[in-house]
Amino acid sequence: MNARNRAFTLIELLVTIGIVALLGALLLPALRQARYAAQRGICTSNLRQLGLATHMYVDDFGKFFPYQVSLNGGADMLWYFGLESPYCSGGACPPASRPLDLTRALLFPYHRKQHGIEVCPSYDYTSPKWRQKFDKITSGYGFNRLQFLKSPSQLSNSPSAVVCFADAANINTIQPPASMSNPMLEEFYYVHPFHTEIPTTHFRHGGRAMVLMMDGHVEPMTMAAGTLDSRWPSANVARLNPNGDRSLFE
Numbered sequence: 001m002n003a004r005n006r007a008f009t010l011i012e013l014l015v016t017i018g019i020v021a022l023l024g025a026l027l028l029p030a031l032r033q034a035r036y037a038a039q040r041g042i043c044t045s046n047l048r049q050l051g052l053a054t055h056m057y058v059d060d061f062g063k064f065f066p067y068q069v070s071l072n073g074g075a076d077m078l079w080y081f082g083l084e085s086p087y088c089s090g091g092a093c094p095p096a097s098r099p100l101d102l103t104r105a106l107l108f109p110y111h112r113k114q115h116g117i118e119v120c121p122s123y124d125y126t127s128p129k130w131r132q133k134f135d136k137i138t139s140g141y142g143f144n145r146l147q148f149l150k151s152p153s154q155l156s157n158s159p160s161a162v163v164c165f166a167d168a169a170n171i172n173t174i175q176p177p178a179s180m181s182n183p184m185l186e187e188f189y190y191v192h193p194f195h196t197e198i199p200t201t202h203f204r205h206g207g208r209a210m211v212l213m214m215d216g217h218v219e220p221m222t223m224a225a226g227t228l229d230s231r232w233p234s235a236n237v238a239r240l241n242p243n244g245d246r247s248l249f250e
Helices: 010-061
Strands: 068-071 076-079 082-084 141-144 163-167 169-172 184-187 208-213 218-222
Touching: 010 141, 010 163, 010 208, 010 218
Parallel strands: none
Antiparallel strands: 068 076, 076 082, 141 163, 163 208, 169 184, 208 218
């Protein structure tokens, strides 16, 4: 038989398949880590751009943006991430139905990009366990709640040690289709240190949250011990500070 026309034997074929499978198994963790690193890189870039937009807003107004502003006698609500018109009081509207104009966000004039820097690539917006609030995706990052309407000059700590934005999410167990037996994740718009409220920092980058500090640098942080939301532990929603500690927020 001509050697050039010789076919693989069954054993040779099985050995080849086994080698390919082994190489794939060896490469898969490396590829997964490369993907996670790329997502962290995009998230870091997003947060830095949000930080620049925030500082430009502060330069114009002398203080950080408000949490929300009631307009037209309460008919509309201007959240800092967009205008809800008409306002659905108490969140009584069905999921993904509350009308939101992202171009009216208080930071939009400073970055002018919808569904760009406010969307974290590590947040799974396609998951069946995600409960969408508005008729479009809102911010996957939460602002430091303790700084609403404050001037940067009011910071007690160094800007390099105070949170500006961080990965954020909320576990919903009370609004259908979410329930205590079916907890669901929602984007959230602020992070905070209060142990009397549910945690809203989302440690979605391999157990870490990407955090933008007031001086503009971004660093990954782990959750504070004892702050994990026990309603759905594997969702990795917790707080950055130990209960009762505000050092990262003021």
